[in-house]
Amino acid sequence: MADRTAEHTADRHATTRPEPRSARPPARTRTARAGGPGLLGSSAARSLGLVAALALLAGVAMASVLIGYQRFTLEEVQLAYAGYTGSDTDLVIRHLRVPRTLAGILVGAALGVAGVLVQGVTRNPLGDPGLLGINAGAALAAVLAISFFGATALLGYVGFAFVGAALAACVVHTVGSLGPDGSSPVKLALAGAAISALLGSLTSAIVLQDRATLDEYRFWVVGSLVGADSTSVPQALPFLAVGLVLALALARPLNVVALGDDLARSLGTRLWLVRAGSALAVVLLAGTATALAGPIGFVGVAVPHIARALVGPDHRWLLPWSAVLAPLLLLVADIVGRVVVRPEELQVGIVTALIGAPFFILLVRRRKVAGL
């Protein structure tokens, strides 16, 4: 009986295979090329998966509000808003936990989406606002604004962060394009790593010059969500919203760019417009994220690859998926950082790399990442 069923299914597969859009692609294709359709082949699976990921993100966000130095119950969180009495619990939830969680979601989404944009527009699998020096540039500019111009509120230095991000991106691109054969992924990554190291050490130098205790400003060297409070998060929101909308509008043109410059041009795409739009979105997203939480690396490079493994290279799926998966990674990392060395905390920038790296290495080993 069992045998016959197996035969029967095999038969059915044999007949349906020629159809181009079968429900699930055979497992073979997803290990074969980066350009493959991904684990979730159909639109239905991708939409359902996205809803599931969103639900998971909501769950993790709730956990991020509940878990920390003290633990809270759902009821306490509800009361903090519905029956506010000004108790310590209410204050901590409203002014620390919720802003920090929102910051995690915003910063995560911004870094994930910025990573997709950079990878898409440069067709560079290592593209990441962190790896291309953009986060380091934003951090250095913000630190300069704080220490030399006395900027204190986020609005005071976010502009500097934009300029820093843009300058760093330009320098990395210029250095990465030197030489007879123009820019290549490896050269860009090398230039990005070198410029990041340079800018990072300048930031450290300024921060150490401040001479209060040495690790007082680690925030600007590693990145952390602790600094986010109930005033900085709303201030960052409009910048991030504009960046995200701009990014989503670029999804279709980026798909065309993925076909190659010549083909894209012949299909009537204005390449410079796509590139300029992407650059603007990346500067807005990565600049604001850095102003809010310091330079957090890894999320921007890893999450787009994870998303690509799941839903394939179509930017219309890749962007929303990255916008959900990246905050998921960041929030989980932040929660872990709060729990493992209690009562002190491990910075989210460190934990993201610790959690994400093994996962990412696995991914890189299974797929040819370079084949973007």
Next chain:
Amino acid sequence: MKPSDAWAALRPARTSVRMTALLSALLLVATACGGGAEEGAADPEAADETIANCDVEVPADDPPERVFAAYQPAIETAHALGISDRLVGTAFLDAQVPEEHVDVQAEQEYYPGLPSREELLSHNPDFVLSGFNDTFTEESLGTRASLRELGIESWVPSPLCPSEDGRSDESIDPSTVTMEHIYDDLRDLGALFDAEDRAEEVVADMEATVADVTDTLEGEFGALEEMDEEDRPTVAIARPDDEGFRVAGGPDFSTEIIGLAGGVNAFEDLDGGRNHDASAEDIIERDPDFILVDVCCDAEMTAADAAPDVQAILDDPVLANVTAVEEDQVAEFTFADRSAGLRSAPAVETVAETIHPDLF
């Protein structure tokens, strides 16, 4: 250190393995060399007379002539003992020196941060007087043993003795964090520099200041050691930073200062270092009666520079229910005032005035 860099370094896996091997080999060689050198210097000039300081025997038969003073407590000690003319250099003030030393300090060669070992050696000192314990580590000016090889003796405040030469803050013995250890240190340094009389005067002054405070407190509450818990306000020494707050833990000298002032350090249980990170939630849970904001580190600093941070704490919505904030008991303070040294006695007075305003 950035995660993205770490990832980039992972890429050419084989090279990085080789690099790691090479680096660890180099490290091994370096540490092996360091170890050997220190052992060789273990028993140096056999002086007739020595004074023990943190397990190092300092020769006491020949007063040092060329002294480098590193950090606030060391610089102030040198001026107070009347050996300002023997200073070849000073470094790293956390606040303004007291009124009476402003003029002599202005004449000194001054480094805002610790100089490099090479820079230090260029002054050809025969003694390095330090105000903290992180001066004599491999990363800083070098171990005391390594300086002794060059004929340079050294001193670490005994309330901050590290468990062994070359280490720093992570291993302070709490039983040494007492005012007595400061007095002993001053007398020892007086003997070392041939300034015993000045040292005795300074110690007597400090003892009198602390005794005044103790008398007043004991007049009200009975013996200081047996003071009721509820008569002792809890005091947090805290400075806001990017990660929440930087607070003074148990091994910090402020624990002794607050204790003598009739209070208790709200973060007394934190050990393994003088300074710790504390989240706002941690402050809320401990609910200190007073918060002293210890501004640092600049040769021009005064307690008044703490004003913006004091205001920030008072305005922080999260801290609204903390007793110190509710009762408007957040006060300006300086990091220099919580260091072990000459300031410790006046600091006891200042803190007592702040936390027992009815008595002083």
